[in-house]
Amino acid sequence: MTQLKNGVVKAIYRVRDQKAKLEKRAEGIAVGLTIGTWTDLPQTRHQQVSAHCGQVEGIEIKTELGQDEVIAELTIGYPVANFDDTFASLLTTVFGKLSMDGEIRLVGLELPPDLLARFPGPKFGVAGCRERYQVQARPLVMSIFKACIGLTLPELQEQFAQQAAGGVDLIKDDEIFFTEQYATPEERVDKYREVAKQVAASTGRETAYAVNLTGPVHRLSERARRLSELGAGALLFNVVAYGFDVLADLAADPEIQVPILAHPAVSGALYGGERYGMAADIVLGQLAHHAGADMVIFPSMYGSVTLGKEATEQLLLHLRDARVHKPSLPAPSAGIYPGLVPQLYRDFGNDLIINAGGGIHGHPQGAKAGGEAFCAAVQAVMDGVSLAEATSASPVLAAALAKWGPAV
Structure with missing residues (x-):
């Protein structure tokens, strides 16, 4: 099996939602933008794909709006192993279909040095x-x-x-x-x-x-x-x-x-x-x-x-x-x-x-x-x-x- 590349890309999303739904929404993003779903996945495949699954790194409530509605920031970690050496893979993974999922904004990206080194940066x-x-x-x-x-x-x-x-x-x-x-x-x-x-x-x-x-x-x-x-x-x-x-x-x-x-x-x-x-x-x-x-x-x-x-x-x-x-x-x-x-x-x-x-x-x-x-x-x-x-x-x-x- 090919050895996985180390590191995690952390994406921070600002959402407006019911407080009670934040955990489920964050988990849905982490799984949905990586392995797709755990549902009906054979047990023998769990270990194989788990290294590629996104993880919920944090949920922070920024503003209480009343009636259980809040503005919050969800931090999701994506394994570097999921990306190739393109910005297309980065953007499609962290905000591709998610950008069409109602009121959600990508407000932060933390890119590890091992991924950054695969991009050229300024020549001069x-x-x-x-x-x-x-x-x-x-x-x-x-x-x-x-x-x-x-x-x-x-x-x-x-x-x-x-x-x-x-x-x-x-x-x-x-x-x-x-x-x-x-x-x-x-x-x-x-x-x-x-x-x-x-x-x-x-x-x-x-x-x-x-x-x-x-x-x-x-x-x-x-x-x-x-x-x-x-x-x-x-x-x-x-x-x-x-x-x-x-x-x-x-x-x-x-x-x-x-x-x-x-x-x-x-x-x-x-x-x-x-x-x-x-x-x-x-x-x-x-x-x-x-x-x-x-x-x-x-x-x-x-x-x-x-x-x-x-x-x-x-x-x-x-x-x-x-x-x-x-x-x-x-x-x-x-x-x-x-x-x-x-x-x-x-x-x-x-x-x-x-x-x-x-x-x-x-x-x-x-x-x-x-x-x-x-x-x-x-x-x-x-x-x-x-x-x-x-x-x-x-x-x-x-x-x-x-x-x-x-x-x-």
């Missing part, structure tokens, strides 16, 4: 990204392409040049940029790199380009290798739309020598409900990190599309988990403007990507000035100077603060 991580982009002592600044669909390649090049002239470290595609009618990803990488070199002659730094990795799944690895060879600065990847195992394949490929920037598109469908789905920190932090994202975009705590403070803190713990894999760089997004930079630094620390779209393109003097304003704000924080003091040496920062104000 924080240190590798810093080395690649030649930014060691401060947060990175990233600009987002806007109004890119329908533009010709020369028009896109001009927009790239304006953003790069502001001194930002990276410029990323809009995640919805799939059409190749006017320019393929390969053409964009090639032409933008020419522009970046030209701009670097005056700014002193060559801005990297995070190209949206698009196309059929079976061709993604080939395209990623080609984009890497052409000099892409990063691969923007819609990880939930394509799947965590696709990300893992890209991260594990030794020929893809470029950091991967995970985008959260579609993730709200998984974490958006308070009583259903999966917790945001699992989707955007834990799974993305272990699947191999070097940099991870997620909703900030400050804009119209937000994560709460507690969810953000949990997400950061996942991204910075260095037990098995290199830590990933967080990139809080949505509602980011120069006046927020000191707050971002306080909330996230130095290992951070400041990611802005409207906060750069919406600057009264254009995208170049928008990038310069962010860079000035970052430098002020690093120098221990208030943004108000820094405006004396940076008119573009003064204009940004006049438009958006400092953080409140």
Whole structure:
């Protein structure tokens, strides 16, 4: 008989149910998502399958609602032996059919090191990204392409040049940029790199380009290798739309020598409900990190599309988990403007990507000035100077603060 792999995956579910039903419900989950049932199983098979059966690890009542109804958290342990080396097996086991079983939410996953070691994790991580982009002592600044669909390649090049002239470290595609009618990803990488070199002659730094990795799944690895060879600065990847195992394949490929920037598109469908789905920190932090994202975009705590403070803190713990894999760089997004930079630094620390779209393109003097304003704000924080003091040496920062104000 094949020797079973050791370890247990613990999944924590938040449910609303009658207190008297919790034990039976937990037992049903543990058995139902592993061996299926003990009913009518021949005695000779009990011992054979028992090592694969889930176990109820704990039942904790969180809130008493009255009339015996409670909100509780059920912790179920799943033997690592039940999983193969894919996220598909993990998610299907711990929350596959269970996700359709009424009001239930996956709020926690505890993955043992022996299972984590079977996933690739980030190839570059924080240190590798810093080395690649030649930014060691401060947060990175990233600009987002806007109004890119329908533009010709020369028009896109001009927009790239304006953003790069502001001194930002990276410029990323809009995640919805799939059409190749006017320019393929390969053409964009090639032409933008020419522009970046030209701009670097005056700014002193060559801005990297995070190209949206698009196309059929079976061709993604080939395209990623080609984009890497052409000099892409990063691969923007819609990880939930394509799947965590696709990300893992890209991260594990030794020929893809470029950091991967995970985008959260579609993730709200998984974490958006308070009583259903999966917790945001699992989707955007834990799974993305272990699947191999070097940099991870997620909703900030400050804009119209937000994560709460507690969810953000949990997400950061996942991204910075260095037990098995290199830590990933967080990139809080949505509602980011120069006046927020000191707050971002306080909330996230130095290992951070400041990611802005409207906060750069919406600057009264254009995208170049928008990038310069962010860079000035970052430098002020690093120098221990208030943004108000820094405006004396940076008119573009003064204009940004006049438009958006400092953080409140």
